[in-house]
Amino acid sequence: MLLLTAQVVCFIIFSFTMSTSLKNRRKQFLVNKSLQFHVMGWAFVILLVVSSCIVFSLYFGVWSQALQEFSDENIQNALQFASRVQDYDAARFGQSNSEELANPRLAFIKDTERFSERQREMIQGILDRAHERLMALGLPLLILIALSTVYLSHKIAGPLYRFGKSFEELGTKNLTIRVRLRKFDEAKTLSAVFNQAVVKLDGAMGKIKKILRENQNPSLLKNELSKEISEFRTTEE
Amino acid sequence: MSSPKKSANSGPRKSKLFFCPLIGILFISFVSGPLAPAEAAVPRENLPKKEFLRTVQKDAFLYFVKCSDPRTGLTRDSSQPGSPASIAATGFSLAALAIAQEQGWISYADAYRQILKTLETLEQKAQHKNGFYFHFLDARTGKRVWGSEASSIDTALVLAGALLAGEYFKGTPIETLARKIYRRVNWKWMMNGSDLICMGWKPENGFLPYYWDSYNELIILQALAIGSPTFPIPSSAWNQWDRFEDEYNGRKIIYSHSGSLFTYQYSQAFIDFRNLDDKGVNYFENSKQATLANKEFCYNNRLSYKTYGESFWGLSACLGPGGYRAYGARPGQAQHDGTVAPHACAASIVFTPHETLQTLRFLCKNYPDQVYGEFGFKDSFNLAKNWWAYEYLGIDQGIMILMIENYLTEGVWSRFMNLRPVEKWISLCGLKKEIS
Secondary structure, eight states: OHHHHHHHHHHHHHHHHHHHOSTTOOSOSOSSHHHHHHHHHHHHHHHHHHHHHHHHIIIIIIIHHHHHHTSHHHHHHHHHHHHHHHHHHHHHHOOOSHHHHHOHHHHHHHHHHHHHHHHHHHHHHHHHHHHHHHHHHHHHHHHHHHHHHHHHHHHHHHHHHHHHHHHHHHHTTOTTOOOOOOTTOSOHHHHHHHHHHHHHHHHHHHHHHHHHHHOOOHHHHHHHHHHHHTTOOOTTO | OOOHHHHHHHHHHHHHHHHHHHHHHHHHHHOOOOOOOOOOOOOOTTSOHHHHHHHHHHHHHHHHHHSBOTTTOOBBSBSSTTOOEEHHHHHHHHHHHHHHHHHTSSOHHHHHHHHHHHHHHHHHTSOEETTEEBSEEOTTTOOBOTTOOEEHHHHHHHHHHHHHHHHHTTTSHHHHHHHHHHHTOOTTGGGTTSSSOBSEEETTTEEOSOBOOBSSTHHHHHHHHHTOSSSOOOGGGGGTSBOOEEEETTEEEEOOSSOOHHHHHHHHHHSOOTTEEBTTBOHHHHHHHHHHHHHHHHHHTTTTOHHHHTTOOOOOEEEETTEEEEOOOTTTTOOOSSOBOHHHHHTTTTTOHHHHHHHHHHHHHHOHHHHEETTEEOSOEETTTTEEOOOOBHHHHHHHHHHHHHHHTOHHHHHHTTSHHHHHHHHHTTOEEOOO
16 A cells, blocks of 8 residues: 555656646646556556555554464463563572562562563564564565566557557558557557558558559559549658 | 467466465465374373383473474473473473484484474574573574573573484584584683673673572583583682582482472483592482482471372472472472472482382372373472462473483483583593492
């Protein structure tokens, strides 16, 4: 969720910065609704999955541990062991138990001190384990995010690359070129429009070639060609 | 350009591949499981001696299977849920695993794996100061818990267990690793500029104001500290601690302050004192006399305490109706309330085999359900108060296993006495080897 929020915030800041520049002011953010919604949808789903993993790991991994540590049973065990540690010290270091036996409250206070010390250790332990867990989870998450980025960028950069190559081919006067995209790649509509345009150009050029091949009479040839070429608009005109 | 069919499949396959490792990682990070519990039947009191003792020993060993963390090998202080790992219990666990594989209770490969894992934890994860481990550790992480001290005696016990395991697995990485963690200990630092070894050190307060200054379980600590190849303490430290002598029932004993049986047992679980003379004192014979005195002390108090009235004995540090106490007999402080520890009686097998076997068999015959459980003899009981310990302590289980092994095969003694540091300690302290 944190990642997703950060992404959204970055997007807003970026958009705002761009829109404030008068020269490059955007009048419309959704220039290609279908494409943009598609990319946004993918980004949302992937980031949602990644963020959910973090949240679930944190919630169930860390806080369920905390709840377990402080369960009634564990508290009872810890209290008992607090008393045991007092006894161990008394046995080993020769501290007399008689004072505590005579005054149970004193023994209770000492047990409580031990217990509270243990509680601080437990909380520290939970934090330490949470950090370890985050560290352990951090690396696979980074890899996942990196792979997601590669996948997302490929969905967009792949078609752009193919369009570039196709335009290059077009520059070499190859009108047989067609753009074919992967099923889940972006810019499907654009590729259809592009292919349609190339089909038209290919058809027109084919027709011109046919006229040249079939007409031997120069005046007839000129008429036919003029008629066909007149449909093209060029900068020369 | 590209084939539309191929591109149609690559998208979803890729996205599936992205999430599979993540799901796997999440699954592995939450999965863990302890070893399955094992049940133990009370040994029949009329079993032949060896079989009876092996049954007791094997059942006690199960504690170390069940109560050691499968990830780190660190052994819990007690069978009570939530108990932290105790570094001394971990030392006994290392020794117990080595014995168990020799007896065929577990395979060589399993014991090897478990011991190596434990030693790796001790080397890399277990929190220590200058090689001295903290008394209580988190069994999973190896970090200090309960504000415990970096303890000199508990470190000595874990090292003794590690070095012993190294002898059982000679020429393997276990031996190398055991020596490595032993060589790391700066014994001289623990003297804190004095002539004696301090009991411990805490990060908050520094050295504890207590020193190992009189006879008790300190001998194993002194032996390893004097025999250290890296940071030895001066051999003069051997003569710095007091050897108070007193008499009980006509028995002259160099006694420990508490008079607890364990103080006469721990060092001798590893060191074979039978043929060692320390300026006229044989500590094996001393422990034997102390054990007999302990039994006689109980007998002499039989009219006041029902437990002793039924011929039970074994006053040692153990759980009692009012908590853990350093129970003991004369000579010494002799704190007692009628609570006896079967483990203390069992661990006396090398000193008083006849008396020990008689008492243990009698216990099994008369109180099988109350006194014997999943891991063999429960820690302690008090008949007058009808109080029976329901839990087990790691160090009490461990001492039984080692002492029974010494009684039956001398397997621990023979290996431990071959260690170079032990030979060095004997030589530097002028202990004379008697000809038996």
